[in-house]
Amino acid sequence: MTQAATSASAGERKGERTRRRILETARRLFAELGYERTTIRGIAAAAEVDKSSILQYFGSKQQLFRAAVHWHIPIAEMTTDDPVQTVHNFMHGMLSSWAADPNSPMAVLVRASMTSEDAAELLRHHITTEVVDAIAATVDDPEAHLRASVAGAMMMGIAAQRYLLRMPHIADADLDDVLRLAEPAIRAVIAPAD
Amino acid sequence: MTQAATSASAGERKGERTRRRILETARRLFAELGYERTTIRGIAAAAEVDKSSILQYFGSKQQLFRAAVHWHIPIAEMTTDDPVQTVHNFMHGMLSSWAADPNSPMAVLVRASMTSEDAAELLRHHITTEVVDAIAATVDDPEAHLRASVAGAMMMGIAAQRYLLRMPHIADADLDDVLRLAEPAIRAVIAPAD
DNA sequence: TCAAAAAGTAGACACCTGTTGAGTTATTGT
DNA sequence: ACAATAACTCAACAGGTGTCTACTTTTTGA
Numbered sequence: 001m002t003q004a005a006t007s008a009s010a011g012e013r014k015g016e017r018t019r020r021r022i023l024e025t026a027r028r029l030f031a032e033l034g035y036e037r038t039t040i041r042g043i044a045a046a047a048e049v050d051k052s053s054i055l056q057y058f059g060s061k062q063q064l065f066r067a068a069v070h071w072h073i074p075i076a077e078m079t080t081d082d083p084v085q086t087v088h089n090f091m092h093g094m095l096s097s098w099a100a101d102p103n104s105p106m107a108v109l110v111r112a113s114m115t116s117e118d119a120a121e122l123l124r125h126h127i128t129t130e131v132v133d134a135i136a137a138t139v140d141d142p143e144a145h146l147r148a149s150v151a152g153a154m155m156m157g158i159a160a161q162r163y164l165l166r167m168p169h170i171a172d173a174d175l176d177d178v179l180r181l182a183e184p185a186i187r188a189v190i191a192p193a194d
Numbered sequence: 195m196t197q198a199a200t201s202a203s204a205g206e207r208k209g210e211r212t213r214r215r216i217l218e219t220a221r222r223l224f225a226e227l228g229y230e231r232t233t234i235r236g237i238a239a240a241a242e243v244d245k246s247s248i249l250q251y252f253g254s255k256q257q258l259f260r261a262a263v264h265w266h267i268p269i270a271e272m273t274t275d276d277p278v279q280t281v282h283n284f285m286h287g288m289l290s291s292w293a294a295d296p297n298s299p300m301a302v303l304v305r306a307s308m309t310s311e312d313a314a315e316l317l318r319h320h321i322t323t324e325v326v327d328a329i330a331a332t333v334d335d336p337e338a339h340l341r342a343s344v345a346g347a348m349m350m351g352i353a354a355q356r357y358l359l360r361m362p363h364i365a366d367a368d369l370d371d372v373l374r375l376a377e378p379a380i381r382a383v384i385a386p387a388d
Numbered sequence: 389t390c391a392a393a394a395a396g397t398a399g400a401c402a403c404c405t406g407t408t409g410a411g412t413t414a415t416t417g418t
Numbered sequence: 419a420c421a422a423t424a425a426c427t428c429a430a431c432a433g434g435t436g437t438c439t440a441c442t443t444t445t446t447g448a
Contacts, residue, residue, distance in 0.1 A: 014445070015395065034309030036230035040436065050397050055437065113359060114308035115228030120359055128362050143371070149364040150352060150375050157351015158344060165307060165314055168322050169343040181337070181344050185379040208415070209425065234406065244427050249407065 019057050021047050026054075026068045031103040035065060035112040035119060062118065069112070069122065071105035075134045083191045086138055090131070091155055091183055095175060098163045110156065111164055127152060139190050151189045158182055213251050215241050220248075220262045225297040229259060229306040229313060256312065263306070263316065265299035269328045277385045280332055284325070285349055285377055289369060292357045304350065305358055321346060333384050345383045352376055 025047035029038045040061055044051040058064035078089040098107050109126075112119035135148035158178065161167040170178065219241035223232045234255055238245040252258035272283040292301050303320075306313035329342035352372065355361040364372065 013394085018395080034230070036228070036309060039434085041434085051436090052398085052438085053396055056395080061436065111308045114305045114354075115231060124359065124361055132363065143375070145363045146367050146371065147375060149355070149361060150372060153351040153355040153361070153364055154348040154376075154379070155351070156355065157347040157349070160308075160351065160354075161343070161347040165318065167318055167343060167347070169326065169339045170347055173340050177337070177340065178344060181341060181383055182348075185344075185348070185382045188379045188382055189375055207424085212425080233404080235404085245406090246408085246428080247426060250426080255406065 015057075018047075018049060018053065022049060022054055022057060022064075023068060026064055027103045027105065027108055030065065030068055030112065031108045034114075035116045040064075065112070065119070066122070069105045069109040069119070073130050075130055079134050079138055081138070083138060084187060086135065087151070087183055087187050087190065088179075090135070091179060091186065094155060094159055095162070095179070098159055099175060102163060107159075107163060110160060135190060147190045151186045154182070154186055154189070209251075212241075212243060212247065216243060216248055216251060216258075217262060220258055221297045221299065221302055224259065224262055224306060225302045228308075229310045234258075259306070259313070260316070263299045263303040263313070267324050269324055273328050273332055275332070277332060278381060280329070281345070281377055281381050281384065282373075284329070285373060285380065288349060288353055289356070289373070292353055293369060296357060301353075301357060304354060329384060341384045345380045348376070348380055348383070 022043065026038070026043050029043055029046060032038075033042075040054050041051050043049075043064075044054055054064065058067060078086065078093060080086050080089070094106075097104055101107075109119055109123050113123040114120075131152055132145060132148045135151065136144040139147055141147060158170065162170050162178065165171075216237065220232070220237050223237055223240060226232075227236075234248050235245050237243075237258075238248055248258060252261060272280065272287060274280050274283070288300075291298055295301075303313055303317050307317040308314075325346055326339060326342045329345065330338040333341055335341060352364065356365050356372065359365075
């Protein structure tokens with residue numbers, strides 16, 4: 001029982017495990033409470049770690065937050081020549097990912113962006129360079145970027161009210177029903193030709 | 195110079211003036227910073243009032259917040275028989291009111307609802323009973339409430355990204371352009387007949 | 389096996405929070 | 419003019435925050 005017993009699975013340093021546990025717990029709490037109400041002491045208690053360890057690993061609360069909300073959107077696999085299909089991919093991808101994991105980095109960031117300028121700037125940059133630009137590229141129209149932005153805002157509004165705010169009717173409905181109502185509308189925004 | 199000099203305009207008690215100044219300042223700060231980051235001391239300093247006066251007038255921070263976000267939507271004047279007109283009234287009314295006053299009670303509440311369950315509950319109740327139910331009443335469809343909710347979510351998404359998050363393209367565009375793109379889409383959600 | 393390095397812990401710090409209660413000043417009705 | 423009352427101010431409390439430093443324990447590589 002020298003080393004193999006506790007360090008578990010792969011030849012993974014012990015620190016990696018706790019680092020990941022901190023990150024997962026932080027994501028969960030940031031998602032539930034927002035940036036301000038989430039405390040380092042709270043994360044430490046939930047992750048069964050000392051508060052000092054968190055600072056040791058991530059430096060500061062801000063840096064921990066940045067690490068927690070870092071995510072990647074597989075744009076290449078979502079954008080197609082067909083706007084109908086593209087809208088469906090984005091919409092379904094976003095909503096089902098939020099449904100599967102209420103603590104998804106994007107949900108956390110959206111929530112925090114309302115009260116933290118730092119978070120807002122991260123979100124603006126991410127959404128603009130990855131989502132809006134990608135959608136706009138598939139739209140042949142002088143207002144392509146505005147159309148993509150409006151469509152993105154609509155999607156985010158639906159996602160926010162369903163998963164973050166949990167508004168009565170929209171949160172209770174089946175995902176398919178929401179998509180069935182929303183998709184044609186969003187398509188109308190980005191597809192001027194129709 | 196006994197009383198008319200300082201108590202100003204109407205036969206208004208002195209307390210009314212400061213009460214209103216506190217409320218306006220609170221609205222502004224709650225809008226800029228959200229619920230958590232807005233402090234009673236900060237409001238007191240900005241309103242040039244002692245911190246204790248705020249508690250004297252409103253009891254607690256929560257009660258001050260509730261007073262600050264209390265607003266009324268003139269639904270009766272907005273809903274018509276024509277869904278096209280109704281959608282326009284709601285959309286234009288909401289966006290232009292946010293444009294005119296960035297510290298409108300609704301904007302403040304939307305911002306705070308992301309991090310405060312108390313604020314979220316206020317928003318849910320207000321939106322559901324006033325906006326969603328009103329729109330749903332004009333739609334003849336078994337899914338009327340869901341349709342109204344999805345439409346409302348879209349509107350809020352646009353307003354939030356334009357005025358709260360200040361997303362690049364959607365915040366820079368003319369209001370008319372945004373309305374021109376968004377209205378037909380939202381109409382498509384609540385008017386199944388078309 | 390055993391020193392070196394990594395990981396984890398305890399305690400304190402300086403600061404800021406909402407809230408309270410007692411005391412002071414200004415404004416009111418008569 | 420003057421007592422009654424409303425409006426306001428001051429100082430302090432009890433609790434919570436992020437972060438730092440010094441220390442102890444555990445894990446690691448030769």
